[in-house]
Amino acid sequence: MTVRLDGAVLRLEGSCHLEDAESLTALLQTSGVSLVDLSACQSLHGAVVQALLALGPRVEGIPASPFLRDLLLPALLVKRQAKPSNL
Amino acid sequence: MAQFLVEGRELVAEAARGLSALALRRDDAAAMEACFRALHTLKGSTGLFDLEAMGQLLHAAEDRLAALRDGQASTPGDIDALIEMVDQVDRWFDALERDGRLPADAGSIGQAAAHRIRDAGGAPVMAEEQPAQPSWRIPPDFDGLSGIAIRYVPRPDCYYFGDDPIAITAAIPQVTALRLSARVPWDSSEPYDPFTCNLVIEAVSAAGRAEVEAGFRLVADQVAFAELVPAAQAGSAGGGPARRTLRVDAARLDRLADLADDLVIAKGGLAELAAQAESLPGGHALGQALRLRQARLDRLAGDLHATVGRVRLVPLAPLFARFPRLVRDIARSLGKKAELVVEGGDVEVDKALVDALSDPLLHVLRNALDHGMEEASTRRRAGKAEAGSIRLAARVEGDQVVIEVADDGAGIDAATIRALAVKRGVLTQEDAARLDDVAAIDLIFAPGLSTAAAVTTLSGRGVGMDVVRSAAASLGGRVTVTSAAGRGTQVQFRLPVAMTLIQILVVACGEERYGLPLDAVVETARLAPGRVVPIRAGWAFQLRDQVLPLVGLGELVGTRRAALAESQRVVIAKVRGEPIAFAVDAFVDRLDIALRPMNGLLAHAPGMLGTTLLADGSVLMILDLAELVA
Incomplete structure (x- = not known):
């Protein structure tokens, strides 16, 4: 289980694969949770990244992987800032 | 045209620098790019001045370089051919400066050189690949970065094929920037489909193009690349807004420097005036006030003088850039092989110094090649590389610039110099015998002493090293020589960086x-x-x-x-x-x-x-x- 609902936070942990995109999408759309924590995340499949982009939850936590930390996370955050506030 | 001559020289120098770097390391992407850009810009300029031969030559060189860049196997001869080509263009600039046009044989030389460059590549280069114009707008976030810009638009069904666009991107070496966006805007009225890929991934990698392409080889049809040119360099090539420099007529600069000098002097009179005012009956307060103002003016004038001094500082690189070719030309005419290594071109010195150093440095280099450097066979016997090496290096030490010309030639034999000095009547036998080796070697700067047994066409123009010494002295500096028999000679100039x-x-x-x-x-x-x-x-x-x-x-x-x-x-x-x-x-x-x-x-x-x-x-x-x- 790499997508885990922990109270008001969705935690992405370990390596998140293609199939996790579906559960993440479902959880974001139905649970009302809009905070995703990436601190224990080791890798993210493109489909998971895409779900984060499309559904726009708040993202927090600093993952250890340099690629995630230095490149992917900033790209996700930039995207959120660029989003109009009504989305 | 005058502007073209100045800029053309700079571009030639830049191309030559790039090529020397490539000669050392074939995979130096930055050098390749610099070289490519310089040739391309120069080629563009030739069209404005009806310099067909030059354009032809540059075009061929660009083709060859493009092929090299795009990973075609390079042969050992091709960089040499390119260097020869750049040298030729530099020689043509000499002719343009002197006669206002290319020499009569330019057309045939251009064609011949163009052929050589094509031949050096083995197979003729077919369709010329223009420097890749990106087919998309590179995001402004990537401004100022250098390397390869990547735009990767995965197919919508890529997830079904097992592609993970993020994993593919993560595997690319030296990614320095990443940007994610949607291929088509998210439509909130439709249910979100997590398995249809809607990503656009844009990234910059500082790795070589070949490495980056290899990383995307399985999805090559979904990726586009573009070379990024750092803004600072783009400015020098295309006059972009990033560059904040201005070419100013040297005469105006000199006038400004003179005025600043005069101001320093004029303000000197105020101190005396203040003293006079103070000694007047009741003038004490006025004198004090004048003195205060004078102190402030002092500081400002000093500042201005120093600033104007800095304005006049220019890098040595343009001066140095001409020597590698001249050294190759001179060496060839002497039947010797030599290479010039240039260091410290970024050292900045007063413009007057740059102008005045050209001849003395050239003379020292000539001497090194003519008298210092041995024939290839002699060098072989001595266990040295056949091609001699001369190092031209500049560095700043305090407020002085130190410029050294060091060769790995035969060195100067103190005994020979002593004997020669006596023979030429520079010294008496007794005086010569009293000199230690250092002082004897220093005699090469004495008027009337030519050190080569046979006066050759090059160094024997009646210009001796004494002229070099007086040139250094007139610039407020000095020049010294040290030499180790069999190991080479080092001539060192110490000059003030700025007029002080x-x-x-x-x-x-x-x-x-x-x-x-x-x-x-x-x-x-x-x-x-x-x-x-x-x-x-x-x-x-x-x-x-x-x-x-x-x-x-x-x-x-x-x-x-x-x-x-x-x-x-x-x-x-x-x-x-x-x-x-x-x-x-x-x-x-x-x-x-x-x-x-x-x-x-x-x-x-x-x-x-x-x-x-x-x-x-x-x-x-x-x-x-x-x-x-x-």
Whole structure:
């Protein structure tokens, strides 16, 4: 289980694969949770990244992987800032 | 056209720099790009001036370089061919500068060189690949980055094929920027489909193009690449907005420098004015106020002077850039092989220095090639590489710039120099025998000594190393030589980085006033009558444990002949290492002045270092004591 609902936070942990995109999408759309924590995340499949982009939850936590930390996370955050506030 | 000559030279130099770097490391992407850009820009400019041959040559070179860049196997000869081509373009610039047009044989040379470049590549290069114009707008976030810009638009069904676009991107080496966006905007009215890929991934990698392409080889149809040009460099090639430099006519700059010098002098008069005001009855407050203002003006004028000095600083690179080709040309004409390694082109020095250094440096390089460098066979026997190596390096040490020309040739044989100096009448046998090796080698700077047994066409133009030494001296510096037999020779210039204020002692001889550079002055003294002894035509006196020669300064400059006064004032100065006393009538002042070299008719007046303007507008002559007593 790499997508885990922990109270008001969705935690992405370990390596998140293609199939996790579906559960993440479902959880974001139905649970009302809009905070995703990436601190224990080791890798993210493109489909998971895409779900984060499309559904726009708040993202927090600093993952250890340099690629995630230095490149992917900033790209996700930039995207959120660029989003109009009504989305 | 004048602008084209200046910029063209710079572009040629840049291309040559890139090629030398490529000769060392074939996969140096930055050098490749720099070279490519320079050639491409230059080719573009040739079209404006109807320089067909040059354009042809550059076009061929660009083709070849593009093929190299795109990973076609390179043969050992191709960089050499490209270097020869760039050299040819540089020679044509010489011709353009001299005659205003290309030489008559330019067309055929251009074609021949173009063929050589094509042949060096093995297979002819087919369709010319223009430098890739990106088919998309590179995001502004990537401005200022360099490397390869990547735009990866995965197929919508890529997830079903097992592609993970993020994993593919993460595997690309040296990614420095990443940007994610949606291929089609998210439509919130439709249910979100997590398995249809809607990503656009844009990234920058600092790795080589081949590496980046390899990373995307399985999805090559979904990726586009573009070379990013850092803004600072784009400016030099295309006049982009990033570059904030301006070409200014050198004459205006010189005028500005002169004005700043004059301001330093003019403000000098204020101090005296303040002193006068203070001594007036009731003028104390006014004097104090004037003094305050004067101090502020002092600082500002000093600042301005320093700033203008910095404006005049230019990098040595454009000067240095011409030498590698000249060294190759000279070496070839001598039937020798030599390579010039240039370091420190980014060192900045006064513009006047750059202009004045060209000939002396070229002369030293010629000497190194002609007299220092052995024939290839001799070098082989000595266990050296056949091609000689000359290092031209500049560095800053304090307020001086040190420029060294070091070769790995045969070195200078002190015994040969001694013998030659005696033979040419520079020294007597006894004097020569007394010299240690260092001093003997230094004789190469003596007038009338040519060190090659056979005077060759190159160095034997009647210009000796003595000219190099006087050039260095006229620039306020000096030049020295060290040599190790069999291992090479090192000529070192030490020159002031910028024109600076020099300190002078102002002395009076009768009505006339003269400035003496303070760095030569050891001390001033008054001689009690009776201490001076006439010796032949002159005088001498004893100072502590030394007997010093005494000469009248007025006499030396030819204004008058005077008897010694009761209490004679003397300036003791070191002239070529020896203390000499100069009789003067009065010590007037100590000043910081901006020295102006003598020009026009007076340029070669012996004994004059230059002039300066005094606060009262009069001109003061600064004496060169060493020349005066020569």
